[in-house]
Amino acid sequence: MKLWLQKWRLLSVLAILALVLSGCGEPFLSGLVPAGEVGKQQYDLILLSLGIMTLVIIVVVIIFTFAIIKFRRKDDRIPKQVEGSHTLEIVWTVIPIILLLILAVPTVAVTFSQGDVSAIDKKDADGNRDALVVNVNAHLYWWEFEYPDLGIVTSQDLVIPTDEKVYFQVTSKDVKHSFWIPPLGGKLDTNPENVNKFWLIADSDKAEEAGNLFYGKCAELCGPSHALMDFKVKALPQKDFENWVADMQNAKEPVKPTSDLAKQGEEIFNQSCITCHAVTPEAKPSGELAPNLAGFADRERVAGVLDHNEEELKKWIKDPEKIKPGNKMTGTYPEMSDQELDALAAYLMELKVQQ
Missing domain, CATH: 2.60.40.420 (Cupredoxins -  blue copper proteins)
Incomplete structure (x- = not known):
């Protein structure tokens, strides 16, 4: 008996510790502080699903408690055995279907909305794209960002404008990785065999609150330095982004040392x-x-x-x-x-x- 109590206490301590540690982390790496349209939609779906699950749990606990108290056994007599209620069976079949529809409809709508990357292929008469496209190439253990329509290649620091859809084409040059900027939304796998596409928006107000800087990570176990495969996202106002593009495009020659x-x-x-x-x-x-x-x-x-x-x-x-x-x-x-x-x-x- 004592051994069982010791194990139970240890299990309780581990459960509490797991609950506490599950809330640990950096706020700039949290998907629960959305800073863009995609992140906000995904956050709203999380709240909707949690609300539905919480409602179901509350109702089940109430019914369970009521049944335990009202129908508890008071003597040795066996109660009358009856068939199940057809009304109740219909109720507990229809209600879950309704709850699933409440969750499924917005989920499917958001999935199709966020999956629309047709703008990547749209070009004007001169062959120019209106959309900003960034090719993301994942490596062991760093990130390369190519702006194919701007003639810019950089790495580790992703620079994007705020309040504008930025389309990403992500792939991997070695093993599978996953491109993830928690406050903006995601994540999306980068595979060696194909190119995955999606878009994100950085809200200007949220970006300003964050100092115009977000953090991204690899979200797919890819090797011993997976946890260190980070990158930074500079979300700049449109004018500042245009200035950055101009500076990068003008840097045709290597910088001359000054000392x-x-x-x-x-x-x-x-x-x-x-x-x-x-x-x-x-x-x-x-x-x-x-x-x-x-x-x-x-x-x-x-x-x-x-x-x-x-x-x-x-x-x-x-x-x-x-x-x-x-x-x-x-x-x-x-x-x-x-x-x-x-x-x-x-x-x-x-x-x-x-x-």
């Missing part, structure tokens, strides 16, 4: 890194092996997870395997001295497109 240390770092980069990385936004890295570093100095994180400063950058270059196990950068370049790391970090921190 002797950065010039030394450029030489190291051209000897060791240029094979895999590009430094201009219109170019794709060779073989798409590594992220495009155009505008690296303006980014929010190093490798998607570290604070954006020279010290963290040098830690990443020195031992990327320690920070992101299983990444493809490990072992692809010779070991560097502290002076070489200082120089390379100084050069990378000058890679700006917005002067």
Whole structure:
């Protein structure tokens, strides 16, 4: 008996702990704080389904409690056995059907609405698209964002305008990943064999409240550094987005270093890194092996997870395997001295497109 009580207490503690931990997390990674049309629709469907389930639970508990109290056995006599009530059978068959329809109709409507990506294929007489399209390429363990109609390629930081539908074509260059920006909506798998499509909208008011910055993640277990496969989303007002596009399109040539240390770092980069990385936004890295570093100095994180400063950058270059196990950068370049790391970090921190 004592052993059973000990197990029951342990089970109760674990259940309470699981309940508490299920509420833990960062607010900027929560789908319960929608910041766009898609996220809001999905959030409303969650509330609708929870409301229906809660109503069913309450009704069942009330009926169950009533039956226990009213029809509890008071003596040894066996009560009269009767057939089931046809009226009750009709009621408990019809009511679930009605509840399912209440949930199914808006769910199907939202699914078809969010699945409409026909605007991607619509072009004017000159062959130009009105819709903003972003090709998302998932890699181990980083993200590449290509704006095919704007001639821009970048990585790790996705830049989009607010209050405008942005259409995404997502795929993977290696294993299955999943593209997810919790406040805006999603998620959608990125598969090596095909291209999936969907759209999102960032609400300008919500974006302003969030400092025009949202966080995205890979939501499909893809390897040892899956939890570190993050990216940032800069949701800018239309004018600011247009300025960013203009800056990126004008950055045709690599940034010229401004200090002797950065010039030394450029030489190291051209000897060791240029094979895999590009430094201009219109170019794709060779073989798409590594992220495009155009505008690296303006980014929010190093490798998607570290604070954006020279010290963290040098830690990443020195031992990327320690920070992101299983990444493809490990072992692809010779070991560097502290002076070489200082120089390379100084050069990378000058890679700006917005002067």
